[in-house]
Amino acid sequence: MLSESTLRFLFRLAKGIAAQFGPNCEVVIHDLASNDINSSIVAIENGHVSGRKIGGGPSRVVLEALQSGNLKEQDQLCYLTKTRDGKTLKSTTIYIRDEDQEAIGIFSINYDITLMLAMSDAIAQFTATGEPAGEKSPQPISQNVSDLLDELIDQSIKLVGKPTALMSKEDKVRAIQFLNDSGAFLITKSGDKVCKFFGISKYTLYSYLEESKEK
Numbered sequence: 001m002l003s004e005s006t007l008r009f010l011f012r013l014a015k016g017i018a019a020q021f022g023p024n025c026e027v028v029i030h031d032l033a034s035n036d037i038n039s040s041i042v043a044i045e046n047g048h049v050s051g052r053k054i055g056g057g058p059s060r061v062v063l064e065a066l067q068s069g070n071l072k073e074q075d076q077l078c079y080l081t082k083t084r085d086g087k088t089l090k091s092t093t094i095y096i097r098d099e100d101q102e103a104i105g106i107f108s109i110n111y112d113i114t115l116m117l118a119m120s121d122a123i124a125q126f127t128a129t130g131e132p133a134g135e136k137s138p139q140p141i142s143q144n145v146s147d148l149l150d151e152l153i154d155q156s157i158k159l160v161g162k163p164t165a166l167m168s169k170e171d172k173v174r175a176i177q178f179l180n181d182s183g184a185f186l187i188t189k190s191g192d193k194v195c196k197f198f199g200i201s202k203y204t205l206y207s208y209l210e211e212s213k214e215k
Contacts, residue, residue, distance in 0.1 A: 067183030
């Protein structure tokens with residue numbers, strides 16, 4: 001668990017950054033050492049930006065890192081995320097590490113750039129030359145882990161391209177492999193929800209997970 005002195009400093013830092021950049025700047029502190037991934041948020045400033053609160057869970061970016069073991073990788077700086085109500089955020093995720101360089105917390109900054117993008121689009125239309133421009137899709141930010149699980153399940157359905165009633169065994173294995181790779185099963189009681197959604201038993205779910213690991 002994050003030490004009291006570390007937490008006090010991070011709380012002050014979060015308040016300072018939020019005050020400096022105003023109400024469009026959300027700052028979130030996650031405690032990854034508490035062994036409760038479903039309620040990792042221990043502090044949040046300007047939570048109205050994403051709609052999250054203290055006691056909420058991690059974003060999809062963090063969940064995937066936890067699942068894949070990529071927490072030893074570098075911090076993720078200046079990437080796009082999106083809230084459920086359509087806001088586009090410019091986000092940064094910085095891992096807090098212990099003496100052994102294990103990630104024990106996360107300090108994240110999410111700045112609402114929705115209005116700026118609208119202004120930028122207007123300027124771009126005025127100065128456009130007709131040449132194509134690439135665009136990267138932002139990662140969604142959920143208000144809680146239950147919503148995040150719902151979003152991951154929806155994405156697994158889109159990946160397969162069929163409703164569950166028309167899915168073959170291979171389709172379901174593919175969908176469940178996506179959920180596993182995305183860290184969905186780190187969420188408490190996610191297995192029950194996935195089983196109910198795909199109409200399979202717990203035994204079948206474990207069987208599909210094993211089968212997906214072999215592929």
